[in-house]
Amino acid sequence: MxxxxxxxxxxxxxxxxxxxxxxxxxxxxxxxxxxxxxxxxxxxxxxxxxxxxxxxxxxxxxxxxxxxxxxxxxxxxxxxxxxxxxxxxxxxxxxxxxxxxxxxxxxxxxxxxxxxxxxxxxxxxxxxxxxxxxxxxxxxxxxxxxxxxxxxxxxxxxxxxxxxxxxxxxxxxxxxxxxxxxxxxxxxxxxxxxxxxxxxxxxxxxxxxxxxxxxxxxxxxxxxxxxxxxxxxxxxxxxxxxxxxxxxxxxxxxxxxxxxxxxxxxxxxxxxxxxxxxxxxxxxxxxxxxxxxxxxxxxxxDVTSPGRLEVVRRSPTVVLDAAHNPHGAEATGAALEDSFNFSPLIGVMGVMSDKDAAGLLAAFEPHFSHLICTQNSTPRSMTAAELGRAAVDIYGEDRVTVVPDLADAIDRAAALAEAGEAFGAALGSGAVLVTGSVVTVGEARTMLKRGRRQ
CATH class of the missing domain: 3.40.1190.10 (Mur-like, catalytic domain)
Known part of the structure; x- marks a missing residue:
């Protein structure tokens, strides 16, 4: 250049x-x-x-x-x-x-x-x-x-x-x-x-x-x-x-x-x-x-670590985690089981195209009741449609929704989390986890901090 x-x-x-x-x-x-x-x-x-x-x-x-x-x-x-x-x-x-x-x-x-x-x-x-x-x-x-x-x-x-x-x-x-x-x-x-x-x-x-x-x-x-x-x-x-x-x-x-x-x-x-x-x-x-x-x-x-299992919203709870490889996703999954009691947990995932998307999807599969596949704004992002196709192979069609716009994806996930009783869960225990990439989490954090969903 x-x-x-x-x-x-x-x-x-x-x-x-x-x-x-x-x-x-x-x-x-x-x-x-x-x-x-x-x-x-x-x-x-x-x-x-x-x-x-x-x-x-x-x-x-x-x-x-x-x-x-x-x-x-x-x-x-x-x-x-x-x-x-x-x-x-x-x-x-x-x-x-x-x-x-x-x-x-x-x-x-x-x-x-x-x-x-x-x-x-x-x-x-x-x-x-x-x-x-x-x-x-x-x-x-x-x-x-x-x-x-x-x-x-x-x-x-x-x-x-x-x-x-x-x-x-x-x-x-x-x-x-x-x-x-x-x-x-x-x-x-x-x-x-x-x-x-x-x-x-x-x-x-x-x-x-x-x-x-x-x-x-x-x-x-x-x-x-x-x-x-x-x-x-x-x-x-x-x-x-x-x-x-x-x-x-x-x-x-x-x-x-x-x-x-x-x-x-x-x-x-x-x-x-x-x-x-x-x-x-x-x-x-x-x-x-x-x-x-x-x-x-x-x-x-006094330690903080933004974007690492960071709770940024309540009602429903929205958690951000920048896991972007299977090793990180497994650690996040273990921490979810260890430290939280979310039911249902709705995933919002946007992944970079050069990452092991299948490995990430598989690591999170036991933890998500439903997955919203999305993408971030960078050219390196895997498209939501491509991620969705990979997700269907692991989660099945009924547990996957494709929403390319990240803000809309978070809104859709929040609505699913709030309707937790549809999954047989107690009212108020549903949550959203936004993950898959540091960029996806950063963009979500900016949106949520601006108060898009008060």
């Missing part, structure tokens, strides 16, 4: 978004660190001044990043956090001290690097991508703040992800499953090899529980580079969890101590595991002493 020959300074967020979207999208990749290295060199290597906690894995990165960020701020450290993709606004991807950049800060972050993007474009075989430009913006904003620690979530993979020009003090590897197979490989071992690239010499590698095949790859990488390894289920983990109103109550074994009566306002065993990983990552970063237990409790009680 050809780029303008002169820097395009922006006045507004809309202009920044337009400039960034004119670049290679996140769905187009050329595995190389050449462009981001050239970019950060021109920016003065801002990432070299940062202490870093770096996260990879198939699911749970954003929730765990947010937990780590909240714990670090409780230790009076100034944080920068880079996550992706965004739910509603691009500026969500870059946060300082737990707050996403304001519109003015986002414009300034873009303008600070804009001139250098064109120098890189002119020198490299391919222009900087959308994601690479965002990473450069984040590094520059964090160095300028300056922050005490940057919490970086990879975009995809690890070794050649643009965030990997930063060297982590702590490298976190969340559970690895098959996703993005076109780029990362079809086998778990191949995917693990790619994600293991964030484990750098001298760092502490915090490993969530993994399959034996994945663990072998990660441990081999850690031994190769001389990283210290701590593993969920061995050096740290969840001792117990009890679902509670609005979340769950945890006892966590950390690296430095045990922390009881920790309330986490998120649902599901997977979020309890994420909390254990986040705690271990912060303990590894902070030194040898145990963290203050009251501080840990207060921090976890």
């Amino acid at each position: 050809s780029q303008p020959s002169t820097p395009r300074l922006a006045q507004t967020c809309a202009e920044v978004e337009d400039a960034l979207l004119s670049r290679w999208p996140e769905s187009r990749l050329e595995p190389s660190l050449d462009r981001i290295r050239a970019f950060t060199e021109l920016l003065g290597e801002p990432q070299a001044s940062l202490r870093v906690i770096h996260l990879t894995g198939t699911n749970g990165k954003t929730s765990t990043s947010r937990m780590i960020d909240t714990l670090l701020r409780a230790l009076d450290l100034r944080t920068g956090r880079f996550t992706s993709p965004h739910l509603e606004r691009m500026s969500e991807r870059i946060s300082i001290d737990g707050e996403q950049l304001t519109d003015d800060e986002f414009v300034r972050a873009f303008n600070d690097v804009a001139a250098y993007t064109h120098l890189v474009d002119a020198e490299q075989e391919h222009p900087l991508s959308f994601f690479e430009t965002m990473v450069g913006m984040a590094f520059a904003a964090f160095a300028d703040a300056p922050v005490d620690v940057a919490v970086l979530e990879v975009g995809m993979g690890g070794s050649w992800d643009a965030t990997n020009v930063a060297d982590a003090d702590v490298a976190v590897v969340l559970p690895i499953a098959v996703d993005h197979a076109k780029y990362l490989g079809e086998s778990l071992a191949a995917i693990a090899q790619e994600k293991a690239g964030i484990i750098k010499p001298g760092c502490t590698a915090v490993l969530a529980e993994q399959s034996a095949e994945v663990a072998a790859v990660l441990l081999e990488r850690a031994a190769e580079v001389g990283a210290t390894v701590v593993r969920e289920g061995m050096e740290f983990g969840v001792i117990s969890r009890v679902p509670a109103i609005g979340g769950q109550l945890l006892s966590l074994q950390g690296l430095r101590g045990r922390y009881d009566d920790v309330f986490l306002p998120l649902h599901g065993a997977h979020q309890a595991n994420n909390a254990a990983v986040a705690l271990a990552a912060v303990e590894a970063f902070a030194g040898q002493a145990p963290l203050d237990a009251d501080l840990v409790r207060a921090a976890f009680a």
